[in-house]
Amino acid sequence: MVSDHIVKSFDDELNQLVSKIAEMGGLAERQLADSITALSRRDEELANSVIEQDARLDILEEDIDAHVIRMLALRQPQALDLRAVIVALKISAELERAGDYAKNVAKRALTLMQTPTVGPAANTIVRMGTIVGGMISNVIDAYLHADTIKAKEVRARDHDVDQIHTSLFRELLTYMMEDPRNITACTHLLFIAKNIERIGDHVTNIAENVHFLVSGENIAEDRPKSDFSSSTIVAVEDKAK
Amino acid sequence: MAQALRISETLENAPVKAKASKVQVFYGAKQALTDIDLEIPQNHVTALIGPSGCGKSTFLRCINRMNDIIDGCRVEGDITIDGVNIYGPGQDVVQLRARVGMVFQKPNPFPKSIYENVAYGPRIHGMAANKKQLDDIVIDSLTRAGLIDEVKDRLDAPGTSLSGGQQQRLCIARAIAVKPEMILMDEPCSALDPIATARIEELIDELRNNFTIVIVTHSMQQAARVSQRTAFFHMGVLVETGATEQIFTNPKDTRTQAYITGRIG
Numbered sequence A: 001m002v003s004d005h006i007v008k009s010f011d012d013e014l015n016q017l018v019s020k021i022a023e024m025g026g027l028a029e030r031q032l033a034d035s036i037t038a039l040s041r042r043d044e045e046l047a048n049s050v051i052e053q054d055a056r057l058d059i060l061e062e063d064i065d066a067h068v069i070r071m072l073a074l075r076q077p078q079a080l081d082l083r084a085v086i087v088a089l090k091i092s093a094e095l096e097r098a099g100d101y102a103k104n105v106a107k108r109a110l111t112l113m114q115t116p117t118v119g120p121a122a123n124t125i126v127r128m129g130t131i132v133g134g135m136i137s138n139v140i141d142a143y144l145h146a147d148t149i150k151a152k153e154v155r156a157r158d159h160d161v162d163q164i165h166t167s168l169f170r171e172l173l174t175y176m177m178e179d180p181r182n183i184t185a186c187t188h189l190l191f192i193a194k195n196i197e198r199i200g201d202h203v204t205n206i207a208e209n210v211h212f213l214v215s216g217e218n219i220a221e222d223r224p225k226s227d228f229s230s231s232t233i234v235a236v237e238d239k240a241k
Numbered sequence B: 001m002a003q004a005l006r007i008s009e010t011l012e013n014a015p016v017k018a019k020a021s022k023v024q025v026f027y028g029a030k031q032a033l034t035d036i037d038l039e040i041p042q043n044h045v046t047a048l049i050g051p052s053g054c055g056k057s058t059f060l061r062c063i064n065r066m067n068d069i070i071d072g073c074r075v076e077g078d079i080t081i082d083g084v085n086i087y088g089p090g091q092d093v094v095q096l097r098a099r100v101g102m103v104f105q106k107p108n109p110f111p112k113s114i115y116e117n118v119a120y121g122p123r124i125h126g127m128a129a130n131k132k133q134l135d136d137i138v139i140d141s142l143t144r145a146g147l148i149d150e151v152k153d154r155l156d157a158p159g160t161s162l163s164g165g166q167q168q169r170l171c172i173a174r175a176i177a178v179k180p181e182m183i184l185m186d187e188p189c190s191a192l193d194p195i196a197t198a199r200i201e202e203l204i205d206e207l208r209n210n211f212t213i214v215i216v217t218h219s220m221q222q223a224a225r226v227s228q229r230t231a232f233f234h235m236g237v238l239v240e241t242g243a244t245e246q247i248f249t250n251p252k253d254t255r256t257q258a259y260i261t262g263r264i265g
């Protein structure tokens, strides 16, 4: 669809940028999956490896920053090229943040290994993690193929993540009321759920960037808001019955 | 962003200074421009961009009828300035060229003194009643062209003794001395270094308060920096016109996109 640049090295530089984003996306997806596996299997070694591997995302982000600055200075990209370069910069920042959250999940997984398990909450977290991991993979696909429809689907999927997060929030509050000894574990689980939910938000931002990259316009409709955890109250009577 | 919005708002509300309708230009049997429709907003800078040979200079020359002096060149269609067709019967071409000044790619000062270069136009148009008034016009024009500090002690020196960038500013001073309404510039910075270019661009930005400016440039960055409206020509056709910001961030036509991003069209 879009033809090549007259100056071939310009295309090379843009392609390198795209590969670096793809690499970051793959890494962020794996970091999230590993942190969730570490949590569900109580795998200390895997949790530690996630914490260590986060530095790789930071390095890739810095590398992309430098690449973008060089391209802005030397190529002075215009129109879709300008969008490609700016969007790469923004997506790499989103992925780096997503990686930070995965690292945080791994840290809390380590802490949780020292507490007894509570209810089936971990299963819900695994489900959330699988959805968000799929969103990362799909949004990178959408980016690589300039696929705005896929980007919109990713954005819609975040709705499910928010809903699971809200219901998990209620569930964990209930466990805490049932038995105060659950409070430590549940609090860490709450933060883990929040971390995964935040990764979903970053992926949604990436989906919006993909739309902008392809169309040159910001996505129009408002995203449905379905995370009601910040206004959720569980009354003592609720759990009494 | 607020700045960008303000520019596009003033652009939309700007009165139309000049308007081309169905302009066709032929050099002998060869057609150089086809069906050009373009509105030029008052007190704004309109940039004409496009590949070499697409007809930018040809179009620019239509606006002050400079094509009249090219043998075998024929212009059809209408160009109005303030609603009056400049190709209509009874139009005074000399008068028109005083209203619509021109600055060329290569600075072309007359082989006369700096003072005479600027004084020539006002004198032949009878704009000064005496020497004092003429002096005032010369000083004012050189001031507005940002050249006065560099030449005030050598007004009698030949114009050609100036540097390229200074000569170009002298030509701009000469163009504005006759108080034109529009200034046409054909690649005015192509022979200048980045500093001299920046000074001319700053000057263009200032001049648009008093004049309507149309500039032909091969530098995409220059078009983006100095103009509020951009028109993209391609093989004798006007492909796309829009707010400069839109043309450089989100052009609608694939030919525009290919050109400004340096792609194989």
Ligand SMILES: Nc1ncnc2c1ncn2[C@@H]1O[C@H](COP(=O)(O)OP(=O)(O)OP(=O)(O)O)[C@@H](O)[C@H]1O
Pocket (backbone or CB within 6 Å): B027, B032, B050, B051, B052, B053, B054, B055, B056, B057, B058, B059, B070
């Ligand atoms: N005096 C002339 N006699 C015959 N053909 C001409 C004349 N001037 C221009 N042309 C032709 O008209 C077409 C448009 O030329 P024009 O000079 O307007 O292009 P341009 O866009 O200004 O190009 P450049 O960017 O190279 O200055 C070209 O094909 C050119 O060869």
Ligand SMILES: [Mg+2]
Pocket (backbone or CB within 6 Å): B056, B057, B058, B186, B216
């Ligand atoms: Mg030309």
